Every structure is written in structure tokens, then in C-alpha cells.
Amino acid sequence: MRIATYNVNGVNGRLPVLLKWLEAAAPDVVCLQELKAPQEKFPEQAIHEAGYHAIWHGQKSWNGVAILSKSAEIKELRRQLPGDPEDEQSRYIEAIVNNIVIACLYLPNGNPYPGPKFEYKLGWLKRFTAHARKLLAEDVPVVLAGDYNIMPTELDVYKPERWVNDALFREEVRDAFKKLIAQGFTDALRKLHPDETIYTFWDYFRNAYTRNAGLRIDHLLLSPHLANRLLAAGVNHEVRGWEKSSDHAPTWIELADE
């Protein structure tokens, strides 16, 4: 079973790229972020015609998350991160697919640092960590997949020294990621490729992709059950080179059948 996460950066603007990738990679489950589309503008029909069921939580202009599934039923659990009823940003959706809890998240960017956006990011991380702890306590298989907007270590940044005061790499944010992991989650790509340079994002500016000036900010974290089933993990980095591509590349894992 293959599960992928992909920040599409505009689900309608990137629809040809998304469909081309879905056909080529044929993942079983997909978490999408940055739909940048209101609920009613999600390209439901095109996704269905590509062979996928879908649930999504849209928002005008920004954010927006979706879960796609090729064959298995999607049973929605929630479409909001618990802990703040005031939070109206569409950044979280959660469902059961194939007996696995799939949490699809789009963590706040948090720039500029310091400021209210950075504080919002830290608050979101705190709520997310608490919710992830609850999921673990339920003792069910869980994947936390999405755009975390966090480079966990220096290995995940092309030039770490330039990013120390950026909200994607600030110490507070990396510490929060460590705490999340320490609860019992496994960073799937790092487990299988501990020393490799792996990026999932390349800025549109300054030919970042051709220079391979990238960041690893899209992650799939696995509960202990699933970490034992992990067979392979990688990035479809070539997708980033396609015309009219998102600035992210799809990131995936392969799990053994039970």
C-alpha cells in the first residue's frame, strides 16, 4: 500500500500536473495540501475520473486539505484540529482508510519571525502534538502526513546557516518536531535513508530546483505498528521539474500488507 503527501499549491492551477502524477505513480492514498480553493471549487469530477474517492476541506484563497483514495472507502473522522474553536483555517483533515488513520495536515508557515504568525505556528504545533498523543493512545495505526513547514535537522536544508532565523528552521520549531517524534512516531524517510540528502521543496526563486537548493519539509510520521510495516519511502522529485509544477514534490511511503 502506497501513501503519498503532496502540497499542490493550487489544486485547480495544478490540476494537469496532479492528474499526470496520479496516473504515473498510482498511489493508493494521497494527502493534498494548499488546495487554494473554496469547498465548492474542488475539482471533484476530474479526481473521480482519475479513479479516486476524495474528501476535502476547502477555503477561499488559502490553505485547504484533501484525502484521496484509489479503492478503499474513506471514513472521515474530523476536519479540524482540536483545541481551538476560533481557528478557522483549513489545515487538517483526518480519516480512516484501509484500517489506518490518515491525518492530512498543512502546518502554518510561521514567517515572519518573530510575530503573531510564528506564535500561531507554535500554538498549532502544540495542539497537533497533543492530538497525535491521543491517537497513539488509541493504539491504532496512524500516519501523520503533510506539509509540516519544518526542516527537522541541518541535513534537511541546502544551507542551514541561512535559515536559522526562519520560521521553518527556528530552534523552537525543531524542538517541537522532536517532541512530536519522541512520543513514538517514526519519520519514515529518515528511517530508511538516515544520511541522504533528500528534499521535497524547491523555491520558485533563483532557479532553486536546477541548483538543488531545496528543503525537506513534507513528512510522513508513522505510529509503531506502521513503522514495522515500512518497506520503502521516497520523493517523486522529477515532478518538480514538470511544467507548471508546484514548488513541492510528492513524497511517499510503501507499507507491507498486514
Add this chain to the structure above:
DNA sequence: ATGTCCTCTCTTAGAGGA
């Protein structure tokens, strides 16, 4: 500071976000 590309609007240019 800048670069690029998305979406939306007091729309065909500029703002805001990443």
C-alpha cells in the same frame, strides 16, 4: 531587497501569501 507563482478583487494590476 530580491527573486516566482498562486488566488482574489473595489479585476486585466496590485495585494497578500508562501
